[in-house]
Amino acid sequence: MLREPRLSVSSNTSLRVAAAWRVLRFSQSMRLFSFSSPTAAAPDGADQAASVPRTRVLWLSCMAHALHDGYTDMIYALLPVWQADFGLNYAALAILRGIYAGTMAMLQLPAGRVARTLGTRTTLAVGTCLAALGYAVAGMSGTLLGLCVALAISGSGSSTQHPLASGAVSRAYGRNARGPLSVYNFSGDLGKSALPAAISILITVMPWRHALWAMSIIGILVAAVIALFLPSVPRTALSTEGASTHSSNGSRSGFPLLLTIGVLDTAVRMGLLTFLPFLLKAKGISPPMMGTALALVFIGGAAGKFVCGWLGARVGVIGTVLATEGGTAALILAVIWLPLALAMIVLPLLGAMLNGTSSVLYGTVPELTPVERTERAFALFYTGTIASGALSPVVYGLLGDRIGVHGATIATAITALAIFPLALALRPHLRAK
The missing domain is CATH 1.20.1250.20 (MFS general substrate transporter like domains)
Incomplete structure (x- = not known):
């Protein structure tokens, strides 16, 4: 604990030195309560990424989670439309859903390896862009084969979200990540609620192909935000x-x-x-x-x-x-x-x-x-x-x-x-x- 020095100088100088000393002591006190301080956040060295703007990591990861989970479950609202347009039976409809989910599942581990080379931000932004472009291609497809290819493109893009976004939140918060991860998980349900409802409304006022183009624009915007603003989180x-x-x-x-x-x-x-x-x-x-x-x-x-x-x-x-x-x-x-x-x-x-x-x-x-x-x-x-x-x-x-x-x-x-x-x-x- 530092002691305030006794000064025997002019009155104005003493006042200025005393004021500066109080500011210094106040800043030292506030440092003890700073949420982003390495001492406060990780007293035993657990959170070496404390200097990262963790709130921005969390909310951008939540945005990505909401979009990708919304894209995944948006298919359910489209199945009756595709059944009528392409004359599909239930097994074929399930295969369409399986193509998206299957590519997303198979490419999650490879997505982590790509991120170690290109970085989390670049890989997640590119994946988000691919997921959006896949739905744009689906809107342009005139055959069942084209629709399958489009869903595979979108599913491969969505494979980057779960491992990379949850990993970014985990690294940013360290041992304090349980609460932020619950917020991250909840954000996916918000996307599952919003996007299927939105596409159901859109297909009542416009052709389903145009509705998919509109939804793909949202994904392109989210990809741009991730590319520009997601901080780089060190692997600690x-x-x-x-x-x-x-x-x-x-x-x-x-x-x-x-x-x-x-x-x-x-x-x-x-x-x-x-x-x-x-x-x-x-x-x-x-x-x-x-x-x-x-x-x-x-x-x-x-x-x-x-x-x-x-x-x-x-x-x-x-x-x-x-x-x-x-x-x-x-x-x-x-x-x-x-x-x-x-x-x-x-x-x-x-x-x-x-x-x-x-x-x-x-x-x-x-x-x-x-x-x-x-x-x-x-x-x-x-x-x-x-x-x-x-x-x-x-x-x-x-x-x-x-x-x-x-x-x-x-x-x-x-x-x-x-x-x-x-x-x-x-x-x-x-x-x-």
């Missing part, structure tokens, strides 16, 4: 203390079970969302209300991530998974048999159950993985769940062609119940924590 390691603590708590033995649960949970969600527009269409829903219905599901899903995160901390991971999967199965059956008005009422709760499990599983990945493999574990978890999202609609689509929409939708409810024994098998691995 966790502190030795944090690493040893994480490693001692980690257990790889439960990770395959967790991944399997995530794969099946994604299969339930994607299978249901593939058939939901057709279930509602059979109940007499109008095209503008279709976008509203999907928005209700996705808004409920966003709320479910928060609620299930709170519930998981109090009830536990296994109790929350059992509750959400059981609720999902019950609500799927309710949507099948209820009239349209009542089905619309339960859609937000169904969305909460559908997405709630994924938030609990995602937060459990670090607990079951040694710290030196956490990033790779997240990449594997994302790849597995997204691959499930690509393949499961094809399987359910083929099933729908054989036994009908209602039968295939009931199969998704049965899949949700199949998670119960896996969750119970995972319990011993979590008790050790």
